[in-house]
Amino acid sequence: MKQQLIIFLLVLFVYTLVRSQDPILFPEPQVVLKIKPSETDSRIKNADTPHFIAYNPSIEKGKLLLFIPGTNGIALRGPMHLFATAIDQGYAVINLSYINTPAIARICKNENLAANSNCAADFRNWRVYGDKEFELIEDASYDAIVNRLTKLLQYLAKNDKQGGWNRFLDNGEPKWSEIALAGQSQGGGMSAFIAKTHVVSRVIDFSGGWDYSAKNKIANWYFDTSATPIDRYFATYHIKEPTAETIIETYKAMKIPDNHIYAFDLDVPKGKRAHSNGVRNLGYKDQWIELLGKGN
Numbered sequence: 001m002k003q004q005l006i007i008f009l010l011v012l013f014v015y016t017l018v019r020s021q022d023p024i025l026f027p028e029p030q031v032v033l034k035i036k037p038s039e040t041d042s043r044i045k046n047a048d049t050p051h052f053i054a055y056n057p058s059i060e061k062g063k064l065l066l067f068i069p070g071t072n073g074i075a076l077r078g079p080m081h082l083f084a085t086a087i088d089q090g091y092a093v094i095n096l097s098y099i100n101t102p103a104i105a106r107i108c109k110n111e112n113l114a115a116n117s118n119c120a121a122d123f124r125n126w127r128v129y130g131d132k133e134f135e136l137i138e139d140a141s142y143d144a145i146v147n148r149l150t151k152l153l154q155y156l157a158k159n160d161k162q163g164g165w166n167r168f169l170d171n172g173e174p175k176w177s178e179i180a181l182a183g184q185s186q187g188g189g190m191s192a193f194i195a196k197t198h199v200v201s202r203v204i205d206f207s208g209g210w211d212y213s214a215k216n217k218i219a220n221w222y223f224d225t226s227a228t229p230i231d232r233y234f235a236t237y238h239i240k241e242p243t244a245e246t247i248i249e250t251y252k253a254m255k256i257p258d259n260h261i262y263a264f265d266l267d268v269p270k271g272k273r274a275h276s277n278g279v280r281n282l283g284y285k286d287q288w289i290e291l292l293g294k295g296n
Helices: 002-025 080-088 110-115 119-128 145-159 186-197 244-253 274-280 282-292
Strands: 031-035 051-055 064-068 092-095 179-184 202-206 212-214 233-238 261-264
Touching: 002 080, 031 145, 051 080, 051 145, 064 080, 064 186, 080 092, 080 274, 080 282, 110 119, 110 212, 119 145, 119 186, 119 212, 145 186, 179 186, 179 274, 186 202, 186 233, 202 282, 233 244, 233 274, 233 282, 261 274, 261 282
Parallel strands: 064 092, 064 179, 179 202, 202 233, 233 261
Antiparallel strands: 031 051, 051 092
């Protein structure tokens, strides 16, 4: 009972906090929506906290920024200043709610990695597409990122006409050419992983993880040919995060241009993590604008 009360109070706190931010960061005529994944696909039971959606209806031809949170990320607690900046740049924004635990680094290590050098790619493929089962995690096929996105876009196209969501669909599937991908940590890696097989408008990888294929050897998928042109990739890391060297190595493996890789170096507030500072620190707004480019 005590645990249930704590969870309820936490959810209430997050909801109240987000509601208080809405009119400040997303003033009229901007629209903010919070939609549970289960409202768009009744099969979904896990990770059913709401997606966060925000846009300016006066921007009719802007692209979509799909943000994919990192491990333990909750869509309603996403980097709202970054999202507000994205809307100013002409984007509509979705912060996707999906199953983001356990982390890849928790599963694809030791004996699991020794048994399957492609563990990280197989893990990501199942969590992104849900089309080739990966037995080491409990995600269902319909929990996959692409299914959640697809069902959300279909729901929005039907129920929020002023948003013009049909422009992000092509025969009922995501129209990737109209979608820019961004994410932090696990989510940054998911963004790059999707861009390997779909031509997307842009990729922004914020400290996007450190997958391995063997001890001290980064995962093979980083070296795969990308469907998305390399000049559309952008990436960041903080110089003080413990895995910075490995993150840089993954960016080099993906052949991201040097001038598209941002080394963040602002002081990290006490009690906060350098790893997530790049999406949270408003001091990087000028860099965010460069990373986002124009969404319309």
